[in-house]
Amino acid sequence: MTGIEAGAPPKRPRFVDSAPYHPDDDPTDGARPELDAPAWRLALRRLMRHRLAAASGVFLLTLYLMLPFMGFFAPYGPNEKDIEHLQMPPQSIYWFDEGGFVGPYVVKTDAKADLATMRWTYHEDHSVKLPIKFFCEGAEYRILGGLFTSKLHLFCAPEGGSVHLLGTDKVGKDVFSRILYGAQLSMIVGLLGIFISFAIGVTLGGLAGYFGGLLDAAVMRLIEVLRSLPELPLYLALAAAVPPNWSSLSVFLMITVILGVLDWPGVARAVRSKFLALREEDFVSAAELMGASPGRVVRRHLLPNFASHLVASAALSIPAMILGETALSFLGLGLRYPDVSWGVMLNDALSLSAITLQPWLLTAVAPVVLVVLAFNFLGDGLRDALDPYSER
Amino acid sequence: MLRFLIFRTLAMMGSLLLISALIFFIINLPEGDFISNQIAELKATGQENLIAEALFKQQLYSLDRPLWEQYLIWLGVAPGEGGYTGLLQGELGWSFELNKSVAEVIGDGLWLTLVVNLAAVLFVYAVALPLGVISAVKANSWVDYLAAFVGYIGLATPNFLLALILLYYGKQHLDLPIGGLMAAEFEGQPMSWDKMGSILTHLIVPTIVIGTAGTAAMSQRLRANMLDELNKPYVTTAKAKGASPIRRIVRYPLRMALNPFVADIGNLLPQLVSGSVLISVVMSLPTIGPILLDALKSQDHLLSGFILLFIAFLTLIGMLLSDLLLALLDPRIRTGARKR
Numbered sequence: 090m091t092g093i094e095a096g097a098p099p100k101r102p103r104f105v106d107s108a109p110y111h112p113d114d115d116p117t118d119g120a121r122p123e124l125d126a127p128a129w130r131l132a133l134r135r136l137m138r139h140r141l142a143a144a145s146g147v148f149l150l151t152l153y154l155m156l157p158f159m160g161f162f163a164p165y166g167p168n169e170k171d172i173e174h175l176q177m178p179p180q181s182i183y184w185f186d187e188g189g190f191v192g193p194y195v196v197k198t199d200a201k202a203d204l205a206t207m208r209w210t211y212h213e214d215h216s217v218k219l220p221i222k223f224f225c226e227g228a229e230y231r232i233l234g235g236l237f238t239s240k241l242h243l244f245c246a247p248e249g250g251s252v253h254l255l256g257t258d259k260v261g262k263d264v265f266s267r268i269l270y271g272a273q274l275s276m277i278v279g280l281l282g283i284f285i286s287f288a289i290g291v292t293l294g295g296l297a298g299y300f301g302g303l304l305d306a307a308v309m310r311l312i313e314v315l316r317s318l319p320e321l322p323l324y325l326a327l328a329a330a331v332p333p334n335w336s337s338l339s340v341f342l343m344i345t346v347i348l349g350v351l352d353w354p355g356v357a358r359a360v361r362s363k364f365l366a367l368r369e370e371d372f373v374s375a376a377e378l379m380g381a382s383p384g385r386v387v388r389r390h391l392l393p394n395f396a397s398h399l400v401a402s403a404a405l406s407i408p409a410m411i412l413g414e415t416a417l418s419f420l421g422l423g424l425r426y427p428d429v430s431w432g433v434m435l436n437d438a439l440s441l442s443a444i445t446l447q448p449w450l451l452t453a454v455a456p457v458v459l460v461v462l463a464f465n466f467l468g469d470g471l472r473d474a475l476d477p478y479s480e481r
Numbered sequence: 482m483l484r485f486l487i488f489r490t491l492a493m494m495g496s497l498l499l500i501s502a503l504i505f506f507i508i509n510l511p512e513g514d515f516i517s518n519q520i521a522e523l524k525a526t527g528q529e530n531l532i533a534e535a536l537f538k539q540q541l542y543s544l545d546r547p548l549w550e551q552y553l554i555w556l557g558v559a560p561g562e563g564g565y566t567g568l569l570q571g572e573l574g575w576s577f578e579l580n581k582s583v584a585e586v587i588g589d590g591l592w593l594t595l596v597v598n599l600a601a602v603l604f605v606y607a608v609a610l611p612l613g614v615i616s617a618v619k620a621n622s623w624v625d626y627l628a629a630f631v632g633y634i635g636l637a638t639p640n641f642l643l644a645l646i647l648l649y650y651g652k653q654h655l656d657l658p659i660g661g662l663m664a665a666e667f668e669g670q671p672m673s674w675d676k677m678g679s680i681l682t683h684l685i686v687p688t689i690v691i692g693t694a695g696t697a698a699m700s701q702r703l704r705a706n707m708l709d710e711l712n713k714p715y716v717t718t719a720k721a722k723g724a725s726p727i728r729r730i731v732r733y734p735l736r737m738a739l740n741p742f743v744a745d746i747g748n749l750l751p752q753l754v755s756g757s758v759l760i761s762v763v764m765s766l767p768t769i770g771p772i773l774l775d776a777l778k779s780q781d782h783l784l785s786g787f788i789l790l791f792i793a794f795l796t797l798i799g800m801l802l803s804d805l806l807l808a809l810l811d812p813r814i815r816t817g818a819r820k821r
Binding site for chain 2 (some may be wrong): 141310313314316317318319320321322324326327329330332333408411415416419420421423435439440441445451454457458461462465
């Protein structure tokens with residue numbers, strides 16, 4: 090033993106912190122709170138650094154929170170017809186009169202039928218000024234699917250006048266109000282659809298990945314078949330199967346189910362490949378050897394490992410649902426009157442004559458584009474933020 | 482290689498069989514069928530003399546049998562009534578609404594569908610390839626940002642809207658023709674240079690509209706692949722050897738980045754075909770898109786079933802081609818298949 094000691098390098102004096110040691114001190118004291126925060130807070134912080142994604146997230150959150158109360162923000166009802174103003178172009182709101190600020194007002198606008206061109210022409214009468222009313226009573230609307238009803242609106246048309254911020258369609262329905270009401274169905278389709286798609290996808294993908302074997306082969310075959318089918322014709326075929334005499338709520342639910350049912354293969358594939366990789370990990374073997382049931386292994390040990398991946402891909406799949414609904418409704422196989430969705434509105438708006446004569450009807454496209462873009466940016470941002478190895 | 486080809490073709494046949502069953506089930510989901518609706522309507526209006534004909538058709542196409550028997554007869558595996566043979570023997574069925582054979586209804590539509598989709602695929606590759614490479618080589622330049630911006634717009638705009646707007650402005654400013662796939666005077670005429678030119682000009686707008694979303698996704702993916710490859714040491718080596726900029730991009734990294742690009746056609750093709758159906762309806766192109774929509778709405782199930790099957794067949798063929806192309810490009814994939 091001594092011989093070995095002789096050959097060892099000379100011992101260096103051990104470093105001892107000169108600060109006094111108190112065994113009762115909090116051991117986390119002196120840790121770096123900005124780096125040792127829980128994972129979700131780190132992810133949130135990374136997301137916030139991603140400006141566009143953060144802004145998109147805030148935008149979407151606000152919109153979803155507003156959904157139940159769209160009736161409050163809309164001056165007219167979804168199918169309320171203003172027969173005095175058909176196919177009216179967007180109306181101007183005036184703020185100043187004779188050099189002074191007088192608050193928002195509209196002027197009396199009269200419609201005249203031009204029999205030569207078969208179109209309505211509008212003439213603004215600037216002598217009659219009608220101030221817009223705020224927090225006023227108007228058409229009754231329902232909150233949370235009929236749980237409450239209310240008549241209070243943020244603003245409504247003055248007596249003898251109208252506020253059609255984005256014009257009206259050919260039967261005098263207010264485009265602006267309809268866009269707000271349409272948001273309800275169009276945006277819920279995305280959420281519900283993704284919920285269905287993920288429920289099926291995670292279950293089947295998880296079963297295939299965890300148990301493998303024949304089940305895996307069967308699910309993979311099914312996925313391959315479904316993925317090689319073009320989506321839209323299949324949507325069409327399924328949507329055509331919805332009986333025409335169903336109530337609008339059932340049609341809506343059916344369309345959501347169709348969109349969800351055709352979307353799951355992508356999810357299932359991703360889940361399966363993650364499961365295949367993760368089930369060989371040591372912590373899974375450890376849990377199994379300790380007697381954990383398959384359900385517990387999946388829920389406690391496997392799912393949390395790629396939940397973040399699922400969240401990001403959900404945000405990226407919702408746009409497809411929203412666009413799918415617009416396409417179906419546009420072709421007349423989706424939602425229909427008296428339901429209002431962005432797709433239904435586009436169905437009315439999209440013809441060459443509408444583009445030339447009533448271009449304001451196309452404004453229903455703007456919210457579709459905005460929401461789809463926002464989901465894409467949010468999804469990209471989430472994917473980067475939830476990846477602990479990303480460099481940002 | 483031959484073994485790989487055979488294996489893939491057999492797998493495709495299996496998929497196609499499964500798909501045909503799925504399609505037949507889906508088109509028969511709605512209550513009733515065209516003939517039974519027609520019979521009910523005839524009975525209601527008291528046109529007894531026409532009922533016999535409808536009943537005859539119902540029996541000829543075995544619509545009174547259980548669904549699985551109908552499927553086998555449609556497929557051509559089981560014998561039908563009165564010499565009706567089914568798909569595998571080349572009889573495509575009958576369109577009850579239009580009172581013509583399916584082959585007659587579809588006719589030119591099949592070829593025009595092929596032409597439109599082929600043009601869209603070519604457009605996607607022709608635009609996405611250079612765009613992806615340029616935005617990777619000049620990452621974070623204005624070209625890159627412009628490509629990303631156009632890509633996002635293409636992704637977010639419903640493409641039927643894009644179709645209408647392009648149609649309108651194309652007509653207004655460039656005098657591009659509206660609707661149809663050829664000028665009216667060429668319909669039914671034999672192929673000539675003038676007719677070809679007419680078809681080509683009519684194809685411009687549909688191709689751009691159908692291809693835009695796919696082009697955006699493709700070029701972004703190629704860009705990501707290229708960015709990975711461009712940082713590898715062999716690119717530096719090529720530069721050190723003095724290879725010209727174009728040669729050192731095209732010769733090595735592009736070849737590596739190209740594999741996923743080719744493989745992606747499996748995702749691209751269903752998307753394009755989907756898009757082409759919708760766009761055909763909007764722009765009234767004489768492809769099978771509008772026929773499909775009408776057939777589905779009126780429960781003309783033999784017609785819609787054949788069209789759906791044809792569309793699925795088209796995508797499967799495209800995927801098979803991309804697999805073969807990939808195997809040619811990348812020897813690793815070929816050996817992988819042999820081990821099975």
